[in-house]
Amino acid sequence: MITRRQALALLAGTMMPKTVLGAYVDSAYLSDNAAGTSLPPLAERLPRNPRVIRLGGDNGTRIGKHGGTLRMLIGGQRDIRYIPIISYSRLLGYNEKLELEPDLLERFEVEDERIFTFHLREGHRWSDGSLFTSEDFRYVWEDMFLNKDLYRGGIPSSLIINGTKPRFEVLDTLTVRYSWDVPNPDFLTDIASPSPLRLMMPAAYLKQFHRKYQTPEKLKELIAKARVEDWKSLHQMQSRTVRPENPDLPTLDAWRNMTAPPSGRFVFERNPYYHRVDEEGRQLPYIDKVYLDVSSSDLIAAKTGTGESDLQFTNLDFADYTFLKNAEERYPIKVDLWRRIQGSRTALFPNLNCKDPVWNRLWRDVRVRRALSLAINRHEINMAVFFGLAKESANTILPKSPLFKPQYRNAWAHHDPEQANRLLDEAGLDKRGPGDIRLLPDGRPARVIVEVNGENSNETDILELIHDHWMDVGIKIFVRTSQRELLRRRVKGGEAMMTVFHGLDNGVPTADMSPEELAPTSDDQMQWPLWGLHAYSGGSDGKPVDMPEAIRLAALLDEWRLSKSSSERETIWHHMLELYTDQVFTIGTVNETLQPVVHARSLRNVPQDGLYGYDPMSYLGVYRPDTFWYDKDA
Template sequence: MVTRRTVLGTFGLGALGCAMLPDMANAADRDIEPEYLADQLRARSLPPLPQRLPKRPRIVHLKAMGRTPGQYGGTVRTIIGSAKDIRFMTIYGYARLIGYDERLVFQPDILEGFQSDNDTVFTFTLREGHKWSDGSPFTVDDFRYWWEDVLLNKDLTPGGGSMVLRVDGNLPRFEVLDEWTIRYSWDKPNPDFLPNLAGPQPLVLVGPSAYLKQFHKEYQDEFRLSALMKENRVKKWADLHIKMSRTYRPENPKLPTLDPWRNMTAPPAEQFIFERNPFFHRVDENGRQLPYIDRFVLNVSSSSIIPAKTGAGESDLQATGIDFADYTFLKDAEDRYPVKVDLWKMTRGSRVAILPNLNCGDDVWRELFRDVRVRRALSLAIDRHEINMAVFYGLGVPSADTLLPESPLFKPEYANAWINHDTEQANALLDEAGLQNRDEDGIRLLPDGRLAEITIETPGESSVDTDVLELVTDHWRKIGIALFIRTSQRDIFRSRAMGGRIMMSIWYGMDNGVATADMNPGQLAPTMDDQLQWPLWGMHYLSHGSQGKAADLPEAIELTELLRRWQRSAHLAERTEIWQQMLAIYTQQVFSIGLVNGTLQPIVRTSRLQNVPEKGLYGFDPTSYLGIYMPDTFWLSGEQV
């Protein structure tokens, strides 16, 4: 059986069709041009809108989404913690070849359409007349250049490209079928391909070849290339090309983009200006080109004072750098400034999770943590209701570290696995695990006679961690476990974890709590070296066995085998079943001790800013923070609301 997914058209979220831009023949008679571009239009340094848009632009039907068509103009201020955080504009702008809609269904965006056959052959159709932000054509040659001259160039891509592009170690075949159509094909399914194109840090398949060729040794003479290398302070031509072509962190103002806003400021700087892209490919149902907002101004500040600055009215749209712990303070700002604070649901499997390190260097504790009875006992001893009420004002949901109800894969038994507060059962499980002996203070004794003292380490980036652990200290004291807290910096924290020097840590739960069966379930298996419950096993998987240690726990091995089955599958029903098996194993084995999920993230905005949802899902992948809600459709009203 062959699974085929074909999506074509110029539609907005949730609506199919192939409508042309309304009344383009009479565009000059209508107010469809941003005033921001008026000087360039009068000087004829910029063509009129019909010549800037693709022949069939993407039409975003705002009314169908429950939003209102807006008006052009205005500047939105936001605050970032460092210059590298200009990447948020790439995430928020969320212009992707293929992206998610608000229901996390794939939709063509930059592409006019796409077809997937059995997840082995992917055919992409470009929008005729689409242009980069500098007005140069966006064509199949840009894909050809990136494939032949970047990905296959050993100087530019010494590792052979992203692992997502490799199936059993093999890159796809790349073909240009005609002037507007390209194809990538593998011999076996590649279910990771589309999700990675739609992600917050998307897989890069294309670049503005007309601009980038000046930095490539195959297209530039040696003398001029040397001068460009000297000018940009790099020693190798490959480093020059990489520096000038970086899209995720858009530091090069001259690099053409397909995003709704383009960076106008070269680093280093304390303020970055992003201006509207006059060739952006989306329009609303009235023919107005998106984005509505003319400029974003990103002010660099110390991360520690972003909440204070936001509460002082210095940001018009703020989501990063603030946390639920700041909510009361930020809410009070509504009485002083024309701002509004909304609460979106965080998409993580648990706002915080306690992670026993199954690779820790202490032989005794390592064996205990690998005993599921110990992990279950530690989970049962925690009073999640108390944590929810004391730390999250009762607004979260006590849960294991698993998917949220918004995921089509959610099952209550996963969320409820080993979370009931039951001190008696927890004590019984620890007795069964061989920890029945205690000292005169009631602290259990390890098999080697030491006290059962657990140190949980935290990177110290949120007061939530320590607030939670202070409560857990009391809960575990009742089952004879002494808990101590150690705070360190993130880099040291991760280094200690991978070195086996951390017994247990507190960190976020599963990254993607709203997954669909089309999304990779690798977060449930040892696949990455930053998974703090099994970093050495994850390193082994990530390095194809050259580093770390191979997993030797049967359930962890089974999770890895199930993941490999998912990677070979092209059928939704089979992928769904694999996800369910992995979720059942992960939650029953309590590989991470989830506490509370469905917690809330403050989103602060000026009351003038329209079309920002009052409620939404907030997370990095797959929702790209604000991205799937299309900030290019946000607009500023003339009056405070």
């Protein structure tokens, strides 16, 4: 039986054109040799079957023109990572409807959610002109994943299913296969993510840094030149893709970095071997160069408002909107508002693993968690902080998700201080002390220290309101600001009793996306860091889950991972969402808040209304910035 995912893959493969689109159109930046490099003709640089991006459809995009330099502002050198995220070149990736489709791959097949066969595009090349073939996958599997120097723990844990690694096969120069004995529905979503599971690397380039392929004498020379300790450090430094700091590392992205750090400006130049074209045969990206100018994070909004950025989405928040909108009258910029996809713009995380035995017991009492949620006046937060433009909600998925149900949004999220007081009394907090503050079972006043990283002014504003809401039910909060890494250490160490951060990363999931955020899976989950660490480490660290409802969520996640159909996965998703929201493991406030996205007035194909978030949107990635172009007639 062909699954929905199989049908999608096969359909996407058959819809790709099998013949050349007439004459391909090169950018003058390359065809006039403006880059100072001798290149083959465009037809020889493209795959035999390039990916065709069709524009001019219902989404309002238009076929564009080559040329121009895009300026963006970043808050530090590490933020060059945004280019591979928004370039969004993946083996397969999401479109605007959050459907998976082949990208770097020409096509793929999936059998029983266990066997994944990937077909590459003939003639596809890395940015240095070397061929992209199955050898690039074999190199990663054999010479990186299975090399104890480079991967001490062996292949990535996301590839281990029920303690068993997959079988990897090279079927021919353009075909590879990964197969498991049980389903692995996470596999394709891992590949399509903003920071994807990296199954392939430019082997022809990286072999010079590998002990297996390089002479000891030359390797020693390269190690000394790079000022690192050993060949492992050398290989890791030269192969870094999350932050593409090595200008010599070949890429498959739309733009390649031309600047080695440190620098105040990073220049990214069009990839002459990029695999996408528009329907008239113009090679993408339309824009030839991208400048990333390093600035103080605090000044980026002001600089954007004076026209110093042609495309800005980072280091902006809703609080900047009024200033930016007023700047439209003075500078050639356009300010749009996209919807953030987080499950809650600001959420509170009671630490179920905190060391304080009294608070630990209270946090595990669902009546306390529900009471604190009911005590919050979300309408006041929405009006005071977001001018009524957000949606009052628990920390859960958004209406844009096909899995959405109003009951998840409304679970214990209405303002009912009378019921909140009753639940707190029932939980044993029925005695009051000075200032009408409730007393804990050991006689201490019920004072909650809420820890924040201080990076978001909205959190401070919201906590001031929640302070008053909780005082009305006899709970007093104090806010402690800590540096992010210190805060995470305090949470994992059980020293922090409650923290504040945004809610679910992915508020627009489909049934085929993993529900792992709803179960203990990572030590980054501040409501149960030790349980998450135990799951993430395979039981070698942290503590096993000892709460029935969280155990049930973990079991449901295991069922999802073994499921064989979208309908099964959808059913499991709903069971998890119902349990997660009813138990109020995290306390949401509002979601669907607005995110300013600013661009030059002459920049085309930037959506006016978009969904903004890291996963699965890759910020702007699913909207294909390689199709953005400058309209010189604007």
